[in-house]
Amino acid sequence: MNANIQPNYHEVEIECACGEKFITKSTKPGDKIKIDICNKCHPFFTGKQKIVDTNGKVEKFQKRHNL
Ligand SMILES: [Zn+2]
Numbered sequence: 001m002n003a004n005i006q007p008n009y010h011e012v013e014i015e016c017a018c019g020e021k022f023i024t025k026s027t028k029p030g031d032k033i034k035i036d037i038c039n040k041c042h043p044f045f046t047g048k049q050k051i052v053d054t055n056g057k058v059e060k061f062q063k064r065h066n067l
Helices: 057-064
Strands: 010-016 021-026 032-035
């Protein structure tokens, strides 16, 4: 293996706006990356996102399917 073709992988500390920190590997220069959202505070990952149900469509669906 030719080591020269390997990208410059190194560990970087990711710091989210919510305060969450984690270590990942990156080829980007520097040892810290700041992000605005992570898997701890993103609604897609936390599951806190609420279904906007203004006219009872979900309820009707659940009744129809005996849920
Ligand atoms: Zn976060």
